[in-house]
Amino acid sequence: MSKQQVVTIKGTKDGLILRLDDQCAYSDLLEELGKKAQDPGLEGAVEVQIHTGSRYCSDQAAKEIIQIVQSAGHLRVSKIQSDVITMEECNRRVQEQQSETYIGIVRSGQEVHAKGDLVVIGDVNPNGHVSAAGSIYILGRLKGKAHAGNAGNREAVIAASWLEATHLMIADQMETMTDELAILSEHPEMECAYLHTNGFIAIDRLQDLRLLRPGLSTFKGGS
Amino acid sequence: MGEAIVITSGKGGVGKTTSSANLGTALALQGKKVCLVDTDIGLRNLDVILGLENRIIYDLVDVIEGRCRIQQALVKDKRFEDRLFLLPAAQTTDKNAVTPEQMKDLITELKRDYDYILIDCPAGIEQGYKNAVADRAIVVTTPEISAVRDADRIIGLLEAEDIEPPKLIINRIRRNLINSGDTLDVNDITSHLSIDLLGIVLDDENVISSSNKGEPVVMDPNNPAALGYRNIARRILGESVPLMSVDTGKPGFFGKLKSLFSK
Numbered sequence A: 001m002s003k004q005q006v007v008t009i010k011g012t013k014d015g016l017i018l019r020l021d022d023q024c025a026y027s028d029l030l031e032e033l034g035k036k037a038q039d040p041g042l043e044g045a046v047e048v049q050i051h052t053g054s055r056y057c058s059d060q061a062a063k064e065i066i067q068i069v070q071s072a073g074h075l076r077v078s079k080i081q082s083d084v085i086t087m088e089e090c091n092r093r094v095q096e097q098q099s100e101t102y103i104g105i106v107r108s109g110q111e112v113h114a115k116g117d118l119v120v121i122g123d124v125n126p127n128g129h130v131s132a133a134g135s136i137y138i139l140g141r142l143k144g145k146a147h148a149g150n151a152g153n154r155e156a157v158i159a160a161s162w163l164e165a166t167h168l169m170i171a172d173q174m175e176t177m178t179d180e181l182a183i184l185s186e187h188p189e190m191e192c193a194y195l196h197t198n199g200f201i202a203i204d205r206l207q208d209l210r211l212l213r214p215g216l217s218t219f220k221g222g223s
Numbered sequence B: 001m002g003e004a005i006v007i008t009s010g011k012g013g014v015g016k017t018t019s020s021a022n023l024g025t026a027l028a029l030q031g032k033k034v035c036l037v038d039t040d041i042g043l044r045n046l047d048v049i050l051g052l053e054n055r056i057i058y059d060l061v062d063v064i065e066g067r068c069r070i071q072q073a074l075v076k077d078k079r080f081e082d083r084l085f086l087l088p089a090a091q092t093t094d095k096n097a098v099t100p101e102q103m104k105d106l107i108t109e110l111k112r113d114y115d116y117i118l119i120d121c122p123a124g125i126e127q128g129y130k131n132a133v134a135d136r137a138i139v140v141t142t143p144e145i146s147a148v149r150d151a152d153r154i155i156g157l158l159e160a161e162d163i164e165p166p167k168l169i170i171n172r173i174r175r176n177l178i179n180s181g182d183t184l185d186v187n188d189i190t191s192h193l194s195i196d197l198l199g200i201v202l203d204d205e206n207v208i209s210s211s212n213k214g215e216p217v218v219m220d221p222n223n224p225a226a227l228g229y230r231n232i233a234r235r236i237l238g239e240s241v242p243l244m245s246v247d248t249g250k251p252g253f254f255g256k257l258k259s260l261f262s263k
């Protein structure tokens, strides 16, 4: 064979993978994909993954590729994967990984938002509001509202030196600190709130976080 | 060049006007030249507390709109020779009669002639511009949860402005309630608000009767609320005065007050 295959099909234990050449012209790629998708030899294979290698795959291109692959009716694309992302996407991901630090008092009527984790050094007063896509850690008193995992992350937690919030939210679950919960946390010192497997927000000792959410640790390396 | 201090609060009726009148008077008693500016447009009462009501000819808006010169509008408190003046609030109902720039120019002009300009504000959060014209701010609260919450809100707004961090006055402290634990105590409030305490003022019925007489209570050296205001004035002047005790449990509270004054 003189010409490099533009679309190669590989069977793996995770299912079929269509590997798309990342050097050829995009139009050639679509054309070849169309042919391969119609190939009667593929009959019966249901789910495929598509790997685009070092070719950046915009939302528009992804739609086009999926449409062509699925047009024959016997293939379904479960996922498209590319080795490259835009700077914008990269920055967003970095931000989500980062933690932002706010030093000060979050007072009544004020709001502090973070795209990743949020560290507050100071108090969050009643009717003050902190929220983060990641977890919230407060070195001080949390007496207002806190919303962790505000983009849906159910693993996010809210930890505070003094956890006396009026409202706690994790992902889409909200808890107002009713009398019952207040009793639960009669000693509001050094506690953390997390989403229990029963779907409700639970409060435990800060020290238990290592067992409840070991995945939150980002510390790498020696002991 | 004088210093402009805005006296503000979140909740109304906590004692801004009373504090302005008494601190202005106390600073004048200490020999400073003071101008009180009443910006509570439509609801003036600083003049009444000072007993100057029937001497008003022009007001703040008259000055701003060029109907008179500042000097013509200022009302002199004759008890203090040339040391205490009032610029009365207008009685109009148009709260927006004065723009931030106009206010700034006015205060800058007053700062040339006075050591202290105390600006008595309306309550609430919608008059931020009057804060920015000052060099520093005093937030007044009472020891009630609702007043402290609203103080927190206004402190947040003040901290976002280009002035020194605000300081706190806790007014109307009732000793019997503190001793019985039925009210927030001074420590509760200052640790909640995390700002410096400028001083405390006891609740005292003479505050009301002396206001009605047009003679600020601070002029009576034996009154316990007056002591609070005198101490605050001394702290404004930079003296370090220990916080007075609110505890009545100890005998000789008034004796201690007297000894402080006879020093």
Ligand SMILES: Nc1ncnc2c1ncn2[C@@H]1O[C@H](COP(=O)(O)OP(=O)(O)O)[C@@H](O)[C@H]1O
Residues within 6 Å of the ligand: B009, B011, B012, B013, B014, B015, B016, B017, B018, B019, B123, B171, B172, B173, B201, B202, B203, B204, B205, B207, B208, B211, B225
């Ligand atoms: N320390 C005090 N003890 C007793 N009454 C007080 C005291 N301070 C203020 N008052 C009373 O409370 C009321 C409201 O005070 P005012 O100074 O007009 O508040 P604001 O200007 O904040 O609306 C007035 O009747 C005043 O006499």
Ligand SMILES: [Mg+2]
Residues within 6 Å of the ligand: B016, B017, B018, B040, B045, B121, B122
């Ligand atoms: Mg007033």
